[in-house]
Amino acid sequence: DADVTQTPRNRITKTGKRIMLECSQTKGHDRMYWYRQDPGLGLRLIYYSFDVKDINKGEISDGYSVSRQAQAKFSLSLESAIPNQTALYFCATGGLAGTGELFFGEGSRLTVL
């Protein structure tokens, strides 16, 4: 089983709909992240959390919200999806502070029509 699991893996939705992407991890890490990947733009940080009570905005948080329900779960929501939020979304976890290495899920491909 994957250490970092994302659901759904693929989703097609319409403009204005609310969408939630879920992430769960079995690595026991405190740090969790949501990234967005677009062709030619690399990975951009949306939100991150260093523990259950900690939520921080990344570089592109507008239009998104997150919830850290437990150490192992970190969900990303689009309250009212728009077409330019069509992208590949990755959840990642990180271990000890200062090591920097992240462990990524397989990605959730979201298409907003």
Place this chain on the structure above:
Amino acid sequence: GESVGLHLPTLSVQEGDNSIINCAYSNSASDYFIWYKQESGKGPQFIIDIRSNMDKRQGQRVTVLLNKTVKHLSLQIAATQPGDSAVYFCAETITGANSKLTFGKGITLSVRP
């Protein structure tokens, strides 16, 4: 602002040749660097890392070189194989309690048989 960038968007190499993927970073305070490999349909995976107190680090068939003077990072892959075909990302961070990785835009490595 500070950013991490890659010189070339694509690289095509002959199977068996050595590959060199380059990355420029602009944040002189960064002290930890990672190379990730992303295969089609998967999340990025850790390849190798290097700290700023080192100039070179070797792994299995991969070597990372760091030149802090010109803020340049490179990934060398020896005897490139078809399985090396992927998108490669460099990432940088300042280690510490609030460490966050900043990713470059990625370069596609294509291995010709």
